[in-house]
Amino acid sequence: MTPRSHRAWVLALTSIASLMVALDTLIVTVALTTIRDDLGATLEELEWTVNAYNLSLAVLLMTGSALGERYGRRRLFAAGLVAFTVASAACALAPGVGWLIAARVAQGAGAALLMPLSLAILSAAYPPERRGRAMGVFMGVTGLSVVGGPLLGGAITEGVSWEWIFWLNVPLGLLVLPFVLTRIEESRGAGTGLDLPGLALGTAAAFGLVWGLVRGNVAGWGSAEVVASLVLGALLLVAFVTWERRAQEPMLPLEFFRSRAFSAGNATGFLLTASLFGTLFVIAQFLQIGLGRSPFEAGLRLVPWTGCLMVVAPLAGALVDRLGERPFLVGGLLLQAGGFGWIALVAEPGMAYGPLVAPLVISGIGIAMAIPATQNSVVGAVPPHMIGKGAGTNTMLRQLGGVFGVAVLVAVFAGWGGYESPRAFTDGFVAALAGASVLAVLGAAAGLLIPRRRPAATAAAAATGERPQEVVRS
Structure with missing residues (x-):
């Protein structure tokens, strides 16, 4: 166990690293124009420039976690911090968009070490009796990226230059690294195998499918x-699933998907994130190109939307434990769908901002309701000793959902504009x-497949160490 005097350092350092990773998922959206x-x-x-980061992060996430468990969490966490910092500098120095995309791939690889190992180290x-409070602080700091990402990105892009959204990571990384090496105790997990064939097949399948979606309008469908x-990506996906069924230590444990709560929770999370990330890609640009706002003004006008996540998500998370996941998943995704549909109905070039506020808030509330419910459904469907892999699978699929959503909605x-x-x-x-x-409605439909929990039975299962899905009813 880490000495008490070092715990505050661990909390601060892992929180800063997680904030850096989360910021770079969102901060670039306002700078795209x-x-x-x-x-x-x-x-x-x-x-x-968006999908290179998200795709690299998604497919390397489970491998990054396994490397840390095997070779040392602090060591790989420090390596990830160095990779992320150097790649951020490469993004800032990019002389062309090809360089920028390549540097974003490297950024994602560094983030794939930082994201899972931050939680493991913490x-x-x-x-156990103090872990919940520490996790609350950690998630609160990470959550600042949701509100601060577009706003900070807009302020930096307008006030300095877009390159500084990446330069910002360099002094932070250089400041944090010495303390990571001196204030964090080394730790390891149980021996974890590296599923390199699974990694190769999964990466190639995702890249093939995304490439086809990205090139469709340019080269012709x-x-x-x-x-x-698209065909090659689909075939590689089949090969990936076939391999994962045989692998002794698979990157994606397919037996988890026998649980309806796990499968439906992941499907809902995938579609929720697809809808969210695809919208993030276009909405900040709409505020600038369609409404003539500056980057900072665009980021500021997204606060009613992103701010809902900070306010509503903690309340929804507490209620999910009492009422079950399904009402929040279905209701949240329908609110998300309704808010986005409303914006589609009223959007006009040069329109006033006022008519957008209500649908932004409605969709933000819906997203904030659904996110903790998806996570709870997935983590609650696996045995306690497999929570790490269950959560990692959920995070990976949500990131892939973001990649899919950007590709489809772009x-x-x-095709239309x-x-x-x-x-x-x-x-x-x-x-x-x-x-x-439409993606959000499909997510709500997936949410209907999640079993309806009996709160008392679930609490009893947690106390006895049983799998929660064994005490659910349809």
């Missing part, structure tokens, strides 16, 4: 390139928001 102008990026290239440092990419945007004028952009934006609403 400026990056497009400065680097002459196409819509497809802009999409990859859990190992605190005794019936072109040999797009058809071959394809919809490109473009950057030629505010009207053209708004036409594409409306179509994309309608698509985001």
